[in-house]
Amino acid sequence: MTQLPLRAQLASALGRSAATLSRMTGRGDGSVIGGRVGLMLEPDLLRQLARDRKLALVSATNGKTTTTRLITSALLRLGQVATNAFGANMPAGHVSALSQQKGAPYGVLEVDEKYLPEVLDTTGASVVCLMNLSRDQMDRAAEIWLLAQKWRKALSGKPTHVIANCDDPLVTWGASTAAKVTWVAGGQRWKEDSWSCPECGGPLERKGVDWACRECTFHRPEPEWILDDDAVIDPRGERWLLDIQLPGLANRSNAAMALAVAEAFGLPVDQALPSLREVTSVAGRYTTVERDGRQARLLLAKNPAGWLEAFDVSDPDLPIILSVNAKGPDGRDTSWLWDVDYRILRGRPVFITGERRLDLALRLEVADVPFATCTSFTEALAMQPPGRVDVIANYTAFQQIRSEFGRAV
Template identity: 60%
Template sequence: MRAKLATSATRSAAALSRATGRGDGSVIGGRIGLMIDPNLLAELASGRQIVLISGTNGKTTTTRLTTAAMSVLGNVATNGLGANMPTGHTSALAKAGPTPYAVLEVDEHYLDQVLDATHPRVVALLNLSRDQLDRAKEVAMMAALWRESLAKRDIQVVANADDPMVTWAAQVAEHVTWVAAGQRWHDDSWVCPECGATIERMGDAWWCSGCTLHRPVPQWTVQHDGVVDPTGTYHEVKLQLPGRVNRANAATALAVAAHFRVRIADALARMTEVKSIAGRYAMVERDGRMIRLLLSKNPAGWLEAFDMADNVPTLLAINARDPDGLDTSWLYDVDFSPLRGRHVLITGDRAMDLAVRLTVNGIAFQHVPSFGRALASVPPGRLEVIANYTAFQDIRAELDRVN
């Protein structure tokens, strides 16, 4: 009875939040439900086959692609808007009602707690890198927490073989499927988490110079414009999402879906229908300009955003509000040189921090006080927007108000 009451309260609070325009209700609903029944997440997870997806970058996109792939089998509950802590998971499962499957994005700091509550069939580990320096754990510490959590469970893990931190954490699991998802950002994995020696790299291979830690042989590999499966068969991956990183996210989604016996062709067909994820990658027309929104929250994410962005006028937007993390020193870890030669505009609460960083990097830029002024400053055509979390949401809200 308590679980039923808590579930009803979760749905009602979430609906009220949406109706009053205070948000999508994915946090407040779960918070109220867990206050009534602290065991509600476990109750709602019971009877479902669950996938958890965690990592520093790419969680929301990989969750959306995995949900699409798994939808071949039936209804899938998911926290598709990115509320990735237990309150968000509770709200998502309550809203979905009884479904045979659930795919949940999990904040990397909460993975152990959510594993305890949901007893998933598969957990996918994407990557680990620095994020929100004022409050997030150091990367090796996060890897150690994951490793400790996985060592005590009999669980199927799908893990990125190209990230030494993820590999070290995942190798203690009894059942691991390795995905060669790539790792363009190396600055958080130069030192072996096992022994402290340097990580050496040559081509796709990496190994520790002081112990036995090394890149495992992957079963799934991103290759050119597609993915090679465990049988050696190549599958072209046609997504509406840009960049190699999203083909890597698709490879992880395919590896997860394969554990549920989803045919690769069926999974790929569903994934090609995904156009944007919570506004990310969306193309919006405004005043004769086609605007694409890219979300980047940390150095690794900005590196991938530069790879995705076309050589057109580019607006960079930076805030440092609570959801972003208050420390902007991470800007000095980003190499902005790929922007040389473009018309670069900057805006946001901390635009001046970004201005100093771009000056150091030798990047010419134009400061604009608002998104509207940015639009007026570029000719009709394409505009790329790369923003961190709250700056991204501000721009989305402005576009939504007009459209």
């Protein structure tokens, strides 16, 4: 790789030192502060760190961190891979990740949907993976059609190879200006944000997996990769049993996207798939932690689509703890709770906590779901009998719970 200019070398080194100090003092994992320090000293540091690397950018409303981890696990067969494993998905996090692994010829970076155009322009990444777009942090992300429009503009005229989920109309529209697109039929369980055509505003008609606008030519492209229940069919028609350890349909979709990205890097399915099967948890997601004879499985859900997938993974025979905050990273607006169908929890012992537990309590009351309110996660866990319990929490609530168990990964 080309040696960095002296100023960039100094900025990168001081950023790494700041990250190390952050970890040593217990202030954080260093995945953001190191990048911030580096960018203060050299504003063009991300561009310089990205130079001469083959990069994949991964963006979506849900599943970014998991898919980034799966792609990284596969590409490690090719060589060292720089990645932001803990989800620091804005430029400071990208700088920190690339600085920490400055000799890696490959990089896989999770990117916040809003920042994708900027990061693509800065890094010149050769591969972009786009999976889904749905309502999220409504006080911050605004209309998701605007995000798709920004993706279209960012990809237009660039040689980037896009791997995109053709089952999501918004993703399809956002990706369709790219010079090269590999379409993946990854599925779309949450459809409430894509009933209208993003091209003309007309109604979308759905027949099975196919969709098309009734008023213009916009329609579902023909996929090259197809998620078929517990298997993936590749572009040559060969069917591969996924057999991954991560639970649920959403993670099988993530795995399908990861295999398509790996092949774009020249890594065939038979070499990539074994690595995907080794992943058991991602930044605390799906981890089971234990305290006083109680085994709590941690599930993350940040928005209505995420809650739908979490319910799919959770065990209906177990009690469940729900925790909701509304701090900056979560979005202050909790009106999205009313888009989640909590009736699926009827008949289960339900315990709620988090700083916005009263918002959640009202929503459950309307859904006619009995629950117990707890002032903390510790109290909620102590109320469980010995044995297993599922936990679903939104972003900062999830991180708080992870911290109680030493940031289990």
